[in-house]
Amino acid sequence: MPLSPSTPAASDTHDADAASFITFNARNVSSPIIISAPHGGTDYPKNLLGGVDLAAMRTLEDSGTTEIATAIAKSGRPAIIATCPRALIDLNRPKDALDPRLFPDAQAPENRRWQRHIQAGYGIIPRLSADRRPLYLEPPAPDTLKTRIDIVHTAYHQVLRQWITGLSKHHRNPLLIDIHSMPQARQDQTALPDFIFGDLHGITLPQYLKDQVDRFMQQTTFSWGWNHPFAGGYITQHYGTGNRAIATLQIEVNRGLFLTRSGADAKMLESVSDCVTALIDSLDDRLKSSTRTLL
Ligand SMILES: [Zn+2]
DSSP states (O other), rough: OOOOOTSSSGGGSSSGGTTTEEEEEETTTTTSSEEOOOOSSOOGGGGGOOOOOOHHHHHHHTTTTHHHHHHHTTTTTTHHHHOTTTTTTTTTTOOOOOOOOOOTTOOOSSGGHHHHHHHTSSSSBOOOTTSSSSBSSSSOOOHHHHHHHIIIIIHHHHHHHHHHHHHHTOOOOOEEEEEEEOHHOOOHHHOOOOOOEEEETTTTOOOHHHHHHHHHHSSSOOOOSSSSSSSOHHHHHHHHSSSOOOOOEEEEGGGGGETTTEEHHHHHHHHHHHHHHHHHHHHHHHHHHHSSOOO
16 A cells, blocks of 8 residues: 555654654554554754764664664555664663663662663663663763653654544554564574564564464465564553553564675665555454454
8 A cells, every 4th residue: 555645744754843753644544554664763953963982872762763664654554764763762771761871860660670771881871882882971960861761752652642642442452573683693693583473472462463473474485483582672562562562572673684895775675664664454354353442
């Protein structure tokens, strides 16, 4: 299906936050599935680049995910894609994942799960690159960073919550899919599979959808695994647990599938995007055939 006529026109992009994310098909409720891609942004504002190590910042990008999520949006499903780089704000962290080295007044986060990420330098405002180099010669003032969190994080998650509320009126079981990309290997150089699906170890995705993912992947030539070492971040957890929970699934795509020495290979990226789109189509069919929609 083509993109909806208003996409990606300005009317379908949040005016106030046009610099931090784009949305596709925001008003389409025909599918129970919505897509999020929080880590692929590459818009580094020029006025920010004085005291930062841009090369270090770029190591935090989930490269390829903007292209994959945009390809999935061609099916007409709502998709929100961060354009603000992860190095500037990590939308897959809770607002209180504040690093005391950047925020001297920071308290420990409510959910202690995030403590080790913060200590490692990867709170909501990252302090280190993927290879643990400092991002800043001198970090911005805490108030500047807090304003960034208030504007960008609030706006991204407001869209997701609005979409979920809207979809819940039309579909019994909406599903949020959060798209990420991962390195080829773990830090100890053990290879990672082509895809890792995360549902917080069986908490956020019903078994019949998990079975559908496995059935679909068995028909492909790709390798895949569940939850190790990526079980799902804040988005998977926040929207997939608690009393307003919907089904959530995190997909980590191995960058080795499309990254070459000269960057992302368009053809390779296309074949990955085709696979993920077909997987999501099959989940959509499964959701529609197994649950009574409220349309
Ligand atoms: Zn990511």
